[in-house]
Amino acid sequence: MASSREIKLEREFEKMRNALGNDQYCIQGSFDWKALYRYLGNGYNFEITRSDLCSGSAFKSFCAHVFVWVYNPNHIAERKSEFSKIETVESIRSVEALKTALDELVEKYSSNLPITA
Secondary structure (H helix, E strand, C coil): CCCHHHHHHHHHHHHHHHHHCCCCCEEEEECCEEEEEEECCCCEEEEEEECCEECCEECCCCCEEEEEEEECCCCCCCCCCCEEEEEEEEEECCHHHHHHHHHHHHHHHHCCCCCCC
């Protein structure tokens, strides 16, 4: 049975996903950690996390971070991680600012060609 913290976390991410356009984002994670993901289909994906901290100080309202990941098709031969983090947008303090940041990132990375081995 889910704890009240787990239920609250799930609801927060459902609410955020709905605000962003729930058909483009999926919620993944474990019982005490969640993130939204958007896959662009060309090797780039976005991970959106929530935090209780923004810029090192307690911030009681909305606070999100976006991580841009890129697939490394040669990860086995190069003995590297399958995905590499290439950009971070931190301390986003509203859903509107998150939408704007994601729109800019989608525009920036969706025009890149698919990554192949």
